[in-house]
Amino acid sequence: MNIECPAPRHEDERVLLGHGAGGRLTAELLDTLVLPALEGQPGPLEDAALLPGHPDLVMSTDSFVVSPLFFPGGDIGSLAVHGTVNDLAMRGAQPLALSVALIVEEGLPLSELHSVLRSLGKAARAAGVPVVTGDTKVVGRGAADKIFINTTGVGRLDKALRPSAALARPGDTILLSGPVALHGTAVLSTREGLGFDSEIASDSRPLHRIVRALAPLGPDVHTLRDPTRGGLAAALNEIARDASVALEIEEGAVPVPVPVASACDLLGLDPLTVANEGCLVAFVSPAAALDALAAMRSVPEGADAVRIGEVLPAGPAGRVLLRTLVGARRVLDMPLGEQLPRIC
Amino acid sequence: MNIECPAPRHEDERVLLGHGAGGRLTAELLDTLVLPALEGQPGPLEDAALLPGHPDLVMSTDSFVVSPLFFPGGDIGSLAVHGTVNDLAMRGAQPLALSVALIVEEGLPLSELHSVLRSLGKAARAAGVPVVTGDTKVVGRGAADKIFINTTGVGRLDKALRPSAALARPGDTILLSGPVALHGTAVLSTREGLGFDSEIASDSRPLHRIVRALAPLGPDVHTLRDPTRGGLAAALNEIARDASVALEIEEGAVPVPVPVASACDLLGLDPLTVANEGCLVAFVSPAAALDALAAMRSVPEGADAVRIGEVLPAGPAGRVLLRTLVGARRVLDMPLGEQLPRIC
Numbered sequence: 244m245n246i247e248c249p250a251p252r253h254e255d256e257r258v259l260l261g262h263g264a265g266g267r268l269t270a271e272l273l274d275t276l277v278l279p280a281l282e283g284q285p286g287p288l289e290d291a292a293l294l295p296g297h298p299d300l301v302m303s304t305d306s307f308v309v310s311p312l313f314f315p316g317g318d319i320g321s322l323a324v325h326g327t328v329n330d331l332a333m334r335g336a337q338p339l340a341l342s343v344a345l346i347v348e349e350g351l352p353l354s355e356l357h358s359v360l361r362s363l364g365k366a367a368r369a370a371g372v373p374v375v376t377g378d379t380k381v382v383g384r385g386a387a388d389k390i391f392i393n394t395t396g397v398g399r400l401d402k403a404l405r406p407s408a409a410l411a412r413p414g415d416t417i418l419l420s421g422p423v424a425l426h427g428t429a430v431l432s433t434r435e436g437l438g439f440d441s442e443i444a445s446d447s448r449p450l451h452r453i454v455r456a457l458a459p460l461g462p463d464v465h466t467l468r469d470p471t472r473g474g475l476a477a478a479l480n481e482i483a484r485d486a487s488v489a490l491e492i493e494e495g496a497v498p499v500p501v502p503v504a505s506a507c508d509l510l511g512l513d514p515l516t517v518a519n520e521g522c523l524v525a526f527v528s529p530a531a532a533l534d535a536l537a538a539m540r541s542v543p544e545g546a547d548a549v550r551i552g553e554v555l556p557a558g559p560a561g562r563v564l565l566r567t568l569v570g571a572r573r574v575l576d577m578p579l580g581e582q583l584p585r586i587c
Numbered sequence: 588m589n590i591e592c593p594a595p596r597h598e599d600e601r602v603l604l605g606h607g608a609g610g611r612l613t614a615e616l617l618d619t620l621v622l623p624a625l626e627g628q629p630g631p632l633e634d635a636a637l638l639p640g641h642p643d644l645v646m647s648t649d650s651f652v653v654s655p656l657f658f659p660g661g662d663i664g665s666l667a668v669h670g671t672v673n674d675l676a677m678r679g680a681q682p683l684a685l686s687v688a689l690i691v692e693e694g695l696p697l698s699e700l701h702s703v704l705r706s707l708g709k710a711a712r713a714a715g716v717p718v719v720t721g722d723t724k725v726v727g728r729g730a731a732d733k734i735f736i737n738t739t740g741v742g743r744l745d746k747a748l749r750p751s752a753a754l755a756r757p758g759d760t761i762l763l764s765g766p767v768a769l770h771g772t773a774v775l776s777t778r779e780g781l782g783f784d785s786e787i788a789s790d791s792r793p794l795h796r797i798v799r800a801l802a803p804l805g806p807d808v809h810t811l812r813d814p815t816r817g818g819l820a821a822a823l824n825e826i827a828r829d830a831s832v833a834l835e836i837e838e839g840a841v842p843v844p845v846p847v848a849s850a851c852d853l854l855g856l857d858p859l860t861v862a863n864e865g866c867l868v869a870f871v872s873p874a875a876a877l878d879a880l881a882a883m884r885s886v887p888e889g890a891d892a893v894r895i896g897e898v899l900p901a902g903p904a905g906r907v908l909l910r911t912l913v914g915a916r917r918v919l920d921m922p923l924g925e926q927l928p929r930i931c
Contacts, residue, residue: 263725339641
């Protein structure tokens with residue numbers, strides 16, 4: 244019972260914003276501190292985990308701290324539903340039930356709480372998932388920033404689908420369900436008053452129907468991942484690492500809407516590292532690629548699905564290569580830390 | 588899909604600390620705002636809810652915002668495990684899996700995060716429940732107070748037990764598993780530097796083994812409830828309301844440790860409204876009362892179990908009466924709002 248857990252290396256080490264950004268610092272915090280303390284052994288804590296004794300059920304949790312609460316294309320309420328529905332979906336599961344836990348700052352106008360909850364309820368009904376239980380905590384002024392929402396979901400696995408980051412294989416075709424970097428740039432533009440928010444709306448949406456459409460392809464669907472914090476770059480690097488493969492992405496094939504590209508240019512951001520909340524990457528057998536693309540496009544959420552690259556037949560494990568617009572190849576690295584705090 | 592949800596009555600209404608205290612204000616917020624927004628119909632959002640399509644499984648969520656993080660008898664890490672294990676147990680379930688979601692303030696010493704997580708991991712192992720999935724968010728300095736933890740649990744129902752607040756019946760014997768008001772006074776004493784903390788330790792502990800010990804009594808166990816926020820007074824009032832019965836409690840039978848009584852005297856608190864994190868009330872058939880008491884006392888967590896009262900054969904529905912030490916009867920009301928903010 245008394246499992247050794249390494250103490251922080253320096254007594255004065257502190258939590259940084261980057262520890263929550265989904266990049267290398269997050270991975271380091273998880274591997275060196277969180278996982279040893281919780282379970283006694285390092286290893287990936289999955290976005291959605293199998294329930295012991297119930298091999299058809301998965302569970303996933305996510306806390307939402309986005310600032311501002313309301314942004315073009317969504318708000319913290321709808322985002323809290325989509326985020327957890329999508330984490331379940333990336334394991335190949337359809338959502339069965341959600342819990343909702345609120346931490347509210349004293350003094351928040353009830354009208355704002357009301358708007359957030361109404362949006363949350365509407366998003367849950369639209370996704371077809373009931374909110375079965377909840378919790379509300381209030382903390383004093385200044386002890387939280389307006390409202391934080393945790394949603395935890397239980398999902399039922401589709402029998403035919405068992406996608407996992409570790410299952411990506413040499414030769415796989417890499418598909419992307421829609422344009423990238425909309426969520427991060429929409430939130431940032433609203434927060435900083437940059438004025439892009441009339442042109443850019445978050446892609447926040449549930450992805451479980453795309454996954455359901457892919458289900459008939461069964462084991463030909465190797466890997467599903469929604470590129471949230473850390474963007475497409477983080478998601479692809481995680482898959483390349485977990486599957487010990489090398490990937491090549493065609494930069495020109497990744498859809499980046501023009502206003503998003505302009506906003507990223509201005510802000511010095513790489514759209515491939517900006518968070519998304521409504522697209523997914525799918526790694527599929529090359530023989531099934533056309534069928535998979537058609538399946539994704541058969542639902543509105545996947546109407547803009549495209550092929551963006553492939554898993555190389557050989558190459559350094561864990562490497563993500565980008566074939567640029569001018570035909571050069573460069574390494575697409577794992578983002579280090581926090582570019583855009585409180586984006587979800 | 589477009590369910591009507593009443594707007595706040597006054598535009599300038601704001602969230603109060605009392606809205607999160609587990610008393611009348613919390614009930615009002617849930618009934619008038621949260622539940623209509625989420626589900627379109629008012630009604631109790633259970634502490635632990637059945638999973639659709641899986642009648643043997645329940646789900647429960649709780650966010651922990653206790654301040655300070657460390658107190659005699661526990662810390663936010665162990666509390667986060669016990670709180671959710673106990674919510675599952677009050678439905679008659681044994682814990683199957685936990686998720687853990689952290690919201691951490693930038694600048695928190697890694698050593699404190701490490702202590703909290705180590706304690707959380709130890710409490711989970713001691714309760715026999717695996718942490719299967721997690722999430723970590725970091726917010727800027729001043730946007731949260733150190734660390735908030737959400738735990739969500741899935742539990743498996745014991746076949747024989749189906750306790751519910753609505754099932755308390757006239758004639759039932761009311762049992763209490765241990766002394767009250769330890770948790771609230773321990774946290775308050777530590778926070779305010781009152782010096783009681785050498786004598787008072789939180790009762791934070793898992794209660795699922797008491798419930799397992801009661802399982803052989805099956806349907807004779809009508810109601811289980813752990814009196815957390817709002818204390819014994821809130822728990823009893825909720826049961827009296829949900830079961831439409833009147834209760835009578837012997838004040839002299841409710842164990843209040845001497846240092847707790849002294850602290851409450853000094854602070855002007857009623858120990859019956861102070862939060863607990865390691866005791867439960869059980870409403871059982873009178874014929875099974877002695878067996879239930881013996882079962883509770885058979886596990887260390889229930890060693891101090893006592894009979895504290897009964898459900899009256901008749902009486903005003905929803906009424907909780909207290910027979911005082913001098914033999915008088917007074918009404919024990921539902922606490923209104925916040926006595927002790929951020930106690931859990």
